[in-house]
Amino acid sequence: MSTVQGQAIFRDVPEPKRVGLRQKVWNSRFDYLYVAPAIIVMLIVIGYPIYYTIELSFFNTPASLALSAKQFNGLDNYVTILTSPIFWKVTWQTVVWTVVSTFFAFMIGLGAALALHREFAGRGVLRAILLIPWVVSAVAASYVWKWLYHSDFGAISAMLTQVGLVDKPINFIDNTSTSLYALIVVNVWKEFSFAMIMLMAGLQTVPDTLLRAAQVDGASPWQRFWHVTFPHLRGVSMVTLLLLAVQNFNSFIIPWIMTGGGPAGSSDIWITHIYQLAFGRQRWGVASAYAVILFIVMMVLGYFYVRALTKGDDARAAT
Amino acid sequence: MPTSRHREKRARRLLGLSIAALSAASMVASTATATYAQSVDLSKWSPEYVKSIAGTKQFDAAKDCGAVVPNDYTGSVSYWYTGPFEADPAIAHEQDKAFWEAFKAAYPNITTDVQSITYNELLDKFRTSLLGNSAPAVIRLQILGGVEFAAKGYLQPLKPEDVGYTAADFWPGALKSVTYEGVSYGLPTNNETMAMIWNAKVFKDAGLDPENPPATWDDVVTYSKTINEKLGIPGYGLVAKQNAGNTPFRFMPQMWAYGGGALDEASAEPGYKDVWINNAGSKAALQAAYQMYAVDKSVPTSALTNTQGENQAPFIAGKLGMMIAHPAEYAKMTDLASKATGADKAAADEVVANMRYGLIPAGPDGKRAVVFGGSNIHVVKPEFVQGGKVDEQAVKALICFWNSPEWSTRLAWVGSNPGNINGFLTDAMKERLDTIKFLDVTTSMLPNGIPFPVIPQAPEIMNIIVPDMLQNALTGNMTVDQAADDAAAKVQAIVDGGGGI
Numbered sequence: 001m002s003t004v005q006g007q008a009i010f011r012d013v014p015e016p017k018r019v020g021l022r023q024k025v026w027n028s029r030f031d032y033l034y035v036a037p038a039i040i041v042m043l044i045v046i047g048y049p050i051y052y053t054i055e056l057s058f059f060n061t062p063a064s065l066a067l068s069a070k071q072f073n074g075l076d077n078y079v080t081i082l083t084s085p086i087f088w089k090v091t092w093q094t095v096v097w098t099v100v101s102t103f104f105a106f107m108i109g110l111g112a113a114l115a116l117h118r119e120f121a122g123r124g125v126l127r128a129i130l131l132i133p134w135v136v137s138a139v140a141a142s143y144v145w146k147w148l149y150h151s152d153f154g155a156i157s158a159m160l161t162q163v164g165l166v167d168k169p170i171n172f173i174d175n176t177s178t179s180l181y182a183l184i185v186v187n188v189w190k191e192f193s194f195a196m197i198m199l200m201a202g203l204q205t206v207p208d209t210l211l212r213a214a215q216v217d218g219a220s221p222w223q224r225f226w227h228v229t230f231p232h233l234r235g236v237s238m239v240t241l242l243l244l245a246v247q248n249f250n251s252f253i254i255p256w257i258m259t260g261g262g263p264a265g266s267s268d269i270w271i272t273h274i275y276q277l278a279f280g281r282q283r284w285g286v287a288s289a290y291a292v293i294l295f296i297v298m299m300v301l302g303y304f305y306v307r308a309l310t311k312g313d314d315a316r317a318a319t
Numbered sequence: 320m321p322t323s324r325h326r327e328k329r330a331r332r333l334l335g336l337s338i339a340a341l342s343a344a345s346m347v348a349s350t351a352t353a354t355y356a357q358s359v360d361l362s363k364w365s366p367e368y369v370k371s372i373a374g375t376k377q378f379d380a381a382k383d384c385g386a387v388v389p390n391d392y393t394g395s396v397s398y399w400y401t402g403p404f405e406a407d408p409a410i411a412h413e414q415d416k417a418f419w420e421a422f423k424a425a426y427p428n429i430t431t432d433v434q435s436i437t438y439n440e441l442l443d444k445f446r447t448s449l450l451g452n453s454a455p456a457v458i459r460l461q462i463l464g465g466v467e468f469a470a471k472g473y474l475q476p477l478k479p480e481d482v483g484y485t486a487a488d489f490w491p492g493a494l495k496s497v498t499y500e501g502v503s504y505g506l507p508t509n510n511e512t513m514a515m516i517w518n519a520k521v522f523k524d525a526g527l528d529p530e531n532p533p534a535t536w537d538d539v540v541t542y543s544k545t546i547n548e549k550l551g552i553p554g555y556g557l558v559a560k561q562n563a564g565n566t567p568f569r570f571m572p573q574m575w576a577y578g579g580g581a582l583d584e585a586s587a588e589p590g591y592k593d594v595w596i597n598n599a600g601s602k603a604a605l606q607a608a609y610q611m612y613a614v615d616k617s618v619p620t621s622a623l624t625n626t627q628g629e630n631q632a633p634f635i636a637g638k639l640g641m642m643i644a645h646p647a648e649y650a651k652m653t654d655l656a657s658k659a660t661g662a663d664k665a666a667a668d669e670v671v672a673n674m675r676y677g678l679i680p681a682g683p684d685g686k687r688a689v690v691f692g693g694s695n696i697h698v699v700k701p702e703f704v705q706g707g708k709v710d711e712q713a714v715k716a717l718i719c720f721w722n723s724p725e726w727s728t729r730l731a732w733v734g735s736n737p738g739n740i741n742g743f744l745t746d747a748m749k750e751r752l753d754t755i756k757f758l759d760v761t762t763s764m765l766p767n768g769i770p771f772p773v774i775p776q777a778p779e780i781m782n783i784i785v786p787d788m789l790q791n792a793l794t795g796n797m798t799v800d801q802a803a804d805d806a807a808a809k810v811q812a813i814v815d816g817g818g819g820i
Binding site: 062063064066067069080081084086087146150153169171173174258259262265273276277280282283286290 | 467638774782813816
């Protein structure tokens, strides 16, 4: 009976009415109301500066004119930037800085995470010690490293001289060939703890039973890592690498404090160059165009980051 | 109800009236000040002359400024400046406090809204406040700071006569620094020039005359090499960091002495159109720096990332022979020595005892030059001031009082000199000369002072292009000629209103 009734009811149900966008918005009006304050704040503190930066990028802002008297110059600022050999030199340095820093911070972080994943006496203390670089203020760390590297009185050179490895101080940061790499070392030191923490969290998800089974099957430590552990870390590794890359692309404090982008621009990266153009040279229009280019690159990286984060969501949703 | 157009008209009329009132008052005031104009003879300027005139005349700021703005005037004024901070000596705090008490006593009915802002923050904060129409009525800026705002139309014209003084009361170089396109936009509050300091013991140990500094810049190269070869320490404290004011303050005197310059700022009548940064003199100066850094290696390797602050530690440790330094350097070294302990203390005390001040070296043809440093006071246009109005009388009272012979001396106690040259006649100046070692030497460089180009592009030229040129040459990134020509192209481009990145 009930089945018959049910079938009758099912047959009589009309096609669901398509709900228009306006109706959807109206139905969710209270949801919008609840998030409105956050959206308004974001529009003011994020949306407006982005809009203003994009607007300024189409104007010439000479030092002799007030910003309100800026002169529209179309795409000139973009042309100036993209045709400048300095831009391409700084871009290459930015790529080197980002890729090398990210790679080494990740690899050292991975090594530290694997080492700390095992039980041994003093593991907690060592974990705390390895976290120090990440916890220390970047400004303070930069000043300390500047003195460690100092080309005349640096502690590193002093130690190496005392043990007889060198006979005069090494010129780390006042040298156009080594300054960028000297800064990368500091950056890796500062960042590897972050990778370590992320990967330690990832290691918690590797099933112990699988590792034991592999061990019983005679897999070597490397085979256990490569075939069991690493596949489980792939997701978190991707996220960590992308976060590190974004962070490095936006790095400012270490290069600015330690070398200011010098000597002779040898450690300039995009962010320090933009800052110099805007605040050192008051060239707001060109600096804005530069910032827009950086923004586009960051958006691309951001897209891949979100993709990495949501990978598998669609597949899960389909099942 | 008045419309916005009416309001605008009325505001313009009020502005016009206040400018007219200011001009009229200026004329009255100019008669009140002629009494002590030109009582200092700049042609006789020397350490001995500075000592001989100190304490020879008394001034009464309250009375003199009362002739410009009546002492019972009721009004208000807002003011931003870089006052004394924690690291400054007690005397600076005392003088600052005494000034505000004296001003209150002289003008009991003028209320003041005063903010002391650090040197590094002041410019940015002022720029931001102008964009938001919330600037102070009066601001004191570093000597090069005002021209940017004058060019952009934020400042009111202001000349010495407007506040009861005459042009003869100020250094000609200082007045140049507040003049943009023929109009005066401020008054110099204090002026100073740097000097050469050296460690007499280092000189003696290196076989050099311990009591005399190198006479020429060529001698600096030779002395630096000798010290480095004999003692294994850097001879001259070269500074070539980008975006640091220290670099042009030390390198421009060298360029000017050789007959160079960024533009034609070292000429008698600078027009700031001709680019000199790649002329023979500028290249000779750059070559001398290259010789010391890259060939002789007789200066700190860290010069490219050093500011002057980083030269202080090796100097007080006896590990640096000589450097160009601020008048306040002796006080800083004494302070550093007082904080040293153990064996370091003995070494530091020895350095302080052996510290000497001398004139900045001259060029090959005897030309001696130094950057004319200091600060200027400016008045902001009403439309950019918080509340949209400027109390002209209160503003004039404050500027007159601040720039009086007595207070312009006392407010510059530690590291500078009075902007009003009549301050050199005061008791306060005599007391300073008696208590601050080497002050007579540093003040005697003032007639050699050259202000940086008074154009809005000057900060970029001095803080970015000049150090960049030095770095390109010293690192071998470019030859001396290429570095100078590259800098010249950049200077020309920005003077023409363009410029790459």
